[in-house]
Amino acid sequence: MANEKDKRHILSMLVDNQPGVLSRVAGFFSSRGFNIDSLCVSETHDPLISRITLVAMGDMAVLEQIKKQLNKLINVIKVLDFTDVDYxxxxxxxxxxxxxxxxxxxxxxxxxxxxxxxxxxxxxxxxxxxxxxxxxxxxxxxxxxxxxxxxxxxxxxxxxxxxxx
Amino acid sequence: MVDIYDELIKTDIRHITVRHEQGAVHAADGYTRASGKVGVCLVTSGPGATNTVSGIASAYMDSIPIVVLTGQVPTGLIGNDAFQEVDIVGITRPCTKHNYLVKRVEDLGKTLKEAFYVARSGRPGPVLVDLPKDVVKAATTYRPIKLVHLRSYNPTYEPNFRQIPKAAALIKEAERPMILTGGGAILSNASEAVRRLAWKIQAPVASTLMGMGAFPGSDPLWLGMIGMHGTYRANMSSATCDLLIAVGVRFSDRVTGKVEKFAPNAKIIHIDIDPTSIRKNIPVSIPIVGDCRLTLEKLNAFLETEELGDPGGVRRPWLDQIREWKATKTLKYVQNEVIKPQYVVEKLCEITNGDAIVATEVGQNQMWAAQYYRFDRPNCFITSGGLGCMGFGFPAAIGAQVAFPDRLVVDIAGDGSIQMNIQEMATAMQYGLPVKIIVLNNSCLGMVRQWQELFYDRRYAHTEMEATPDFVRLAEAYGAVGLRAVRPEDVEPVLKKGLSHPGLVIMDFVVEKEECVYPMVPAGAPITDMLLV
Missing domain, CATH: 3.30.70.1150 (ACT-like. Chain A, domain 2)
Structure with missing residues (x-):
């Protein structure tokens, strides 16, 4: 699966703390045949908001598209990509x-x-x-x-x- | 759902009982496409809910705002494999814009308000609300909710002001500009703004299937539909233009053909409310995220203040070239002793003066409708574009007829697809909805047969429809009128008689079996590689 275009991406998302949100987020990866290498979900200091931290390997262009799509989800407040930032x-x-x-x-x-x-x-x-x-x-x-x-x-x-x- | 119906009967909300849930969703969808208002449908749990999936997926692919309310087993039974239980929220998650399961009656009002807001705002789409029996049975106090605010959802309507002058600069230097409209132009009511822009800068206009009617089909700057079955001049223009202004399109594979060869000489300005549509398939020079109408109005206003010189003069060679393409390679067919389907659509357009609301099924009938009917206004061409859902046209026509009881609503169908939701004949009869069904009857699944003829050495594997009902007698069985034309000279009288009848009519046109939709671009080829007649 992996080729030279593939890169490890760490995505950090703030989402509404509600049932079904994780399934929507994960669905974008599964429907494109992307494997999620690691996933961590928990409440933030605001009980209405959860943070999802997700690690996936994949093609930059496809992940760009997934990021845009995630941003479009009604329950996703913010998507951060740590690929090229200091973290x-x-x-x-x-x-x-x-x-x-x-x-x-x-x-x-x-x-x-x-x-x-x-x-x-x-x-x-x-x-x-x-x-x-x-x-x-x-x-x-x-x-x-x-x-x-x-x-x-x-x-x-x-x-x-x-x-x- | 019985609890809802028991209350619904006390209101003045108009309700139509259809015969199949798929029909209900398509009808709500057709109502929305024709009127611009959000259509609603109400179905029961389990099989009722699963039957809505094709309809929801069709609305989702075409960005149509509808609200689907599904029944659900009581909250205490959810997850217990109860009778007629299905996880419809899970099933429809990838084919709705958003969906909800309401677990407390206190949340019902807010959720419904939000559902309509989400459906119609931004890039519109279908929203499903799942309603457990105990929630709809419970009593609560209704508190009106004025505004919906979602912290995580803020569609961008206003275009970024820096992009407008950049777009204008490209327009000014372009020698061969072209405009391409898509479904987004219709959804945002951008027709007038498109027309002004086209005339201001003297740019010809093509449209995707979903954008038909966004620009008048009788306008001299009209190029026709683009893509796999696009007109010669529209496809050639896209390959030749030096600037493509794309308005509310998503550059689907049926539009672009081979993406690397699409509009190879053009800079592209892409206007769309959905940032995910931009640069998804096609690289663009100037992306503008915003409402198509608002953006074009801003662009038009900006161009008013600019010195544009003589666009008609500068672009004369370009417009002359297009005129030559139009003159030499126009849409054509040969009408001999067997009825040609194109002839039926052309006659229909002539008799109705292009004023009908035309719904279509999916396949050859759909392409001929797009090619041979003239759409001068938006919201008059109702078709399942993205999903390509056979069985869509007739229930959608019913929905359009509900929205406009006094207008002529026609469903252009094939003998295959009309049978996929034929049961809605009873609905149309019960509510006196005088839809006119035109069956282009070639006794086969025509579009697949065409592919078999062209790309599979004429091996017509399982596309023959050896047993087809007698549509005239079928119409009569439902209490409607059935008419048939077998010879070319019958076409006009049958159309005239059928269209002037005040009720539901099936007109069965026995057409040439081996007729193909041309031009045709083989899948995956550049759209300039057209097979012509």
Whole structure:
């Protein structure tokens, strides 16, 4: 699917906090055969408004069209594209690792290096909470892979534009 | 829905009971296209709601403002697979401008007000409101709502003032300007402004199927329809012009043909209320987001203050070229011993003096209607353009007739498409709606057969209609009048007799089977690659 025209896009939308809005937004991607790589929806400081942060890969021209269409939706208040602006992004993941006795020290060392922490411990697993940008989480997952990942839950990316200094 | 009907009967709101929900939506749509007012239809839950989908999709593709009210099971049963439950809000999400599920009776008034506002404002479109039984049964106090304000929805009507002088500058330097009108020109009532602009700058005008009537068909600057079945001069003009002023069009594939070859020599000024239509298919020089009428009026006013020189003189070679195209490659057919469908439409235009409201079905009948009827006014050509929904014409004609009981409303149909909503004959009879149906009867699905003839080595796979009802007797069965013409000399008397009858009529014209719509541009080819007669 991916070709050189494809680019990673982070779209941040303010939308009415109502049933059906997410389905309308997601529909524009699915009807064009676009996969959504990550999606995060939650209420803002105004309970009537939610923020949707969405990451998708795709052709610039098609995404331009999707952005215009999203802006047209009655329940969408604002669409921001962080592709070419300065922004901060964060994601949190919970990673459940097999904790064989010989690996436990290594896992704890890793969590230290990544400034993450163990939030749940069982007889044969540790659950680690890690926060950072997408790259940091991917790096952590890559390093602990050999020890045995049981389950991963990622929140999906959230992002905000940087204010002018 | 019974609860609504039980109240409706106490009001003076005019209600027409149709025979099929698809007919109801098309009729509301036809009412809207003819009158400019928002048509409404009311259907029950489940199958009633699913039957509206083709009608809604057709209105959506053509930006027609209608409001569809659907029944729904009580809120407590939603999601329980209740009897006649269907998620119609989910089903119609991609084919409505917006839709609502009302869950509390307190929200009903506001939602309905908003539904009409959303339907008719900005780029118009169909809006669906789903009404659970307990919500419509409940009592509440009605509080009038004056203004709808939606923080997330603010259509741009006023064009950006910086764009007008830029457009004017392009117009001034153009040697071969051309105007192209679309459905947006009709929806925004821009006809007069288009006409003024065309004459002011001496630019010929072509139209898409949806824009027919936005510019008078009898005007000397008229080029005809553009696109796959456009006139030779309209298609050639688009390829030759150095400036294209596009008014309320969305450059669909049936208009542009191969997009890379469309208007290759032209700078394009594109006026549209919907920013998503601009630069979607075709790159443009000057985009102007705004209401077509307001924008053209501003442009015309600006041009008044400018020194334009002698547009007629500067553009003489251009207009002479178009005249030559018109003289040499005009629309034509040969009328021999079998009735030609084009002849029927041409005669209809002559007898009605171009004054009828013409609805069409979809296919060859639609193209011949667009080519051979003369539309001098907007809102008189009612056709399913974007969706191309067979079965649209007759119920839409019923809707138009409801809007204008005293005008002549004609449905130009094929023998295939008329059968797709023929049940509405009973509706027209019940309410005394004297629609005139013209069946161009070629005993086949003509447009598909044409493609088979031209591009599939005449393999007429499953397009033959070997069993077709006797339309004369069918009309009589409904209590209407049926007439038939089999020879060319019958055409005029049948039309005259049928059109002068005060009630519902089917006129069955047995026409040449292997007649094709020409010009024709093969799908995906540049629109200058026309197959001609």
């Amino acid at each position: 901060v992004e964060r994601e949190t993941a919970l990673v459940k690792l097999r904790a064989r006795p010989e690996h436990r020290a290594e896992i704890l060392r890793m969590t230290g290096i990544f400034r993450s922490r163990v939030v749940d411990v069982g007889s044969d697993f540790y659950t680690v909470e890690i926060t950072g940008d997408e790259g940091k989480i991917n790096a952590f997952l890559k390093l602990v892979k050999n020890m045995g990942i049981k389950e991963v839950a990622r929140t999906g990316l959230v992002a905000l534009a940087r204010e002018k200094k």
